Amino acid sequence: LNQARKALETRFKGEEIYKGRNWKPQGTEQDAHEAIRPTAPEEEELMPENLEDELEEDILAVYRLIYFRFLASQAQPALYKTTMLDLKTDFVTASCEGHELKSAGFLKLYREIRENFGKNELQVPQLEEGAELDIQRVWPEPGQTYPPPRYREGGLVRALKEKGIGRPSTYSTILEKIKRRRGGFGYVNKNRGKLRPTPRGEQLCEYLSREYPQVISYEYTAGMERELDKIEQGESSYQEFLNSEFDWLRKPYEKARDEGWLNGNNPTPAQVKFLDQLAESTEIEVPDEVYQSKRKTSKWIEKLQDEIEPFIKLSSIEEADVGGIACHRFKLQFNRPLPDEEKEFIKSKKMKYVRGNRDRLPGYQFQRQDFDRVRELWQQLKQRYSGEDSPAGVKFIVEG
Numbered sequence: 001l002n003q004a005r006k007a008l009e010t011r012f013k014g015e016e017i018y019k020g021r022n023w024k025p026q027g028t029e030q031d032a033h034e035a036i037r038p039t040a041p042e043e044e045e046l047m048p049e050n051l052e053d054e055l056e057e058d059i060l061a062v063y064r065l066i067y068f069r070f071l072a073s074q075a076q077p078a079l080y081k082t083t084m085l086d087l088k089t090d091f092v093t094a095s096c097e098g099h100e101l102k103s104a105g106f107l108k109l110y111r112e113i114r115e116n117f118g119k120n121e122l123q124v125p126q127l128e129e130g131a132e133l134d135i136q137r138v139w140p141e142p143g144q145t146y147p148p149p150r151y152r153e154g155g156l157v158r159a160l161k162e163k164g165i166g167r168p169s170t171y172s173t174i175l176e177k178i179k180r181r182r183g184g185f186g187y188v189n190k191n192r193g194k195l196r197p198t199p200r201g202e203q204l205c206e207y208l209s210r211e212y213p214q215v216i217s218y219e220y221t222a223g224m225e226r227e228l229d230k231i232e233q234g235e236s237s238y239q240e241f242l243n244s245e246f247d248w249l250r251k252p253y254e255k256a257r258d259e260g261w262l263n264g265n266n267p268t269p270a271q272v273k274f275l276d277q278l279a280e281s282t283e284i285e286v287p288d289e290v291y292q293s294k295r296k297t298s299k300w301i302e303k304l305q306d307e308i309e310p311f312i313k314l315s316s317i318e319e320a321d322v323g324g325i326a327c328h329r330f331k332l333q334f335n336r337p338l339p340d341e342e343k344e345f346i347k348s349k350k351m352k353y354v355r356g357n358r359d360r361l362p363g364y365q366f367q368r369q370d371f372d373r374v375r376e377l378w379q380q381l382k383q384r385y386s387g388e389d390s391p392a393g394v395k396f397i398v399e400g
Contacts, residue, residue, distance in 0.1 A: 004074035006042035011071075017105065019076045037070045038063070048112075068112045075106035083124050087133065098124035150194040164222035191340050199337065203270050212252060267297035278304035310336040311395040312385055313361070317378055320367065328374040332381060333363030334394075342392055349377055 001020050008018045040046050048064045055063065081100040087093065099119040101107075110117050127133075151159065157171045166174055178187045178201070187201030197205070208216045230236040260266045267275075275297055279286045282304050290296045315331040331354070332346065346364050347353075356362030368374050385396040 001074065003040070003042050004071060007071055008075060010042055010044060011047070012108070017075050017108070019106075020074055036066050038067045041067060041071060065113055068109045072106040072109040075109055076103070078105040078107045078118060079103040080119055083126070085124055085127065089135070096124055098122040150196060152193050153190075153195065156195060163218045164225060165218065166225070196340060203274075207268075207270050214248065265292075265294055267291065267294045271297050271301065275301050275304070278308070282307045305336075308335060309395055310334075311397055312338075312392055313363075313397040313399065314378070314381055314385070315399045317371075317374055322367065325369060327367050327369050328371045329365060329367035330374065330378050331363050331365045333361040334392075335361055336394065338392060345391075 001022075005018045005020065038046070044050065048060065048067050051060060051063070079102045081102050083098045083100070084095065085097075086095050099121055100123055101118070101121055107118050153175055156175070160166045160171065160174070177185055179190060186198055187204065188195040188197055205216065214220050227236060227241050231238050231241060256262055261268075271294070272291060275286060275290075278301060284304060284307065286300055290300050311334070313333045315333070317328055317330045320327045320329050332351065338346075349366065351364035351366045354363055354365050366374060366377055382398060384390065385392055386398070390396060
């Protein structure tokens, strides 16, 4: 802390930017490792800007990250002036929020490594309560929400930590196990730094949430961690813990035993259901002995998938009524998962994902009041996928 104070006084002469903070582990976290920090942050010759000719570019980038994060952690908070406006007519309400930075505090340091970090700095008009405004434009659109962005490895670890799941010594193992490579189970792929679920991971989550939601409950997992800590500290016994666990495990155990899954050779219900769907689509009969072997079932799933020609289908534009508002919409459907790059492209066009089922292909839907806007995107997608250089690389079907 003394080094951080001296470093901040040296960098910001005459400014009261030093805050000083101590952190204590929460719960039963293992506090075995000291945080990475610069050795002598107060020495001017060792400040990052004075080492540009001394260090290789990659090494300097790592040093900058360590240096500025360390000092930012000991600096004053940033202070904003926040203005909120609530607008209302007889039939419409709206609101907006603006933030004006009054004192940068730690942002003076943190923005050296993350330039746009902080609140969205937007100034909104200063209005008196009850002021009347002239309406310039009102354009109602069907609302659509989007899921949170996919986790990166660091974000997933932070989420596990916040929910009390796992320990620092287990996070690396968790990440390796869920990924496809190096002995993992293949539940996620890492693409451009983000963890994306594989079909296997999605099917497992859907099955567990339907049949055994307790297994993937955050509270159940965190509660188990707490119970194990109590056993370690002598506040509980492992017999009591196991007895409570076997109360609910007995039913799934008996089902696994009766269905013959304990030997690990029988296919799962999800595999059997998927194979039956493929057999119906391809009109190919599956031999009975295939259903007695997980390995044979997997091979037949791959075999029948190869029998189905992959395609993308663009529907015609149709009229729709959404809550009394006349709209226009179309769908882009597919029978094989799209490449990740295409998924990102389609999402960038604000198309809404529609999950498939037994009677409907999965796909994306675009819906707006403005017909010209809908037609423009429809034509763009038609041109993108109809040529020989289509990025999807599959048969393209246009309806209507």
